[in-house]
Amino acid sequence: MSLIEGEEELIRNGVAEALLDHDRARESLIPLLLKVQGKLGYLPALAMELIAEALQIPAVDVYGLATFYNRFRLNPPGKHQIQVCMGTACYMVGGDIALDCFERRLEIGEDETTPDREFSLERVACVGCCTMAPVVVVDELVEGHVTPTRVDGILLSFGREIPKSAEKTEQEGENSP
Ligand code: FES
Known part of the structure; x- marks a missing residue:
């Protein structure tokens, strides 16, 4: 995901501050990543590269560790955070359909953020x-009995138009035998 204006400076400052509190040893890697994530809300690639450089370890090792633990978030949180419940009760009555609808309409996958950073999507x-x-939780507001039509309503309430590609795919799906 590309950085927004002024973000590079924030990242560089955030990493520099975190490095003040920790030894530059490999054992400091997880505490450092957590600290930087706490400051920035996620772990940008640039932050991982800067930390790798400071600890003199390969960047791929830092990236590998960050992707291994699900406590690390590699995409920035959206202005509006959409959480689709995939617990048993929700899954049994269409939680996966709601998630699929959000993915199509926002044109992102789970754990991703739209390029304009308006929305992020995750399963919970x-x-x-x-x-x-x-159930879907949108910015801490619980929405129940969520159907595809309700997904459209939620997104339209934020002024989000439904992409033609999502409409077309669903029409094709409805018309198929
Ligand atoms: S499974 Fe309990 S709220 Fe979704």
Whole structure:
């Protein structure tokens, strides 16, 4: 994901500050990554490269570790965060359909952020509202009984147009035998 204006400086400063608090030893890698993620909200590739350089280890090792642990977030959080519940109750009544709808309409996959950074999408475990399944949490607001039409309504409420490609694919799906 490309950086937005002024972000490179933020990243460089964030990494420099984190390095002040930790030894430049390989054992410091996870604490450093957590610290930088805490400051920036995610772990940009540039931050991982700078940390690798400071610790004198290959950048691929840092990237490998960050992708191994799901506590690390490699994409920036969107202005609006959409969490689709994929707990058993939601999955059984169409949680996967809701997730698929968001993916098509936003043209991103789960754990990704739209290029304009307006929306990020993730699947989550049970959020404790099973009677409202399938459930989606949008910016901490719980939406229940989410159908594809409701997905459109949620996105339209944020002024997001539905891409023609998503409409076309669904029409084709509806018309197929
Ligand atoms: S399984 Fe989705 S709210 Fe419980």
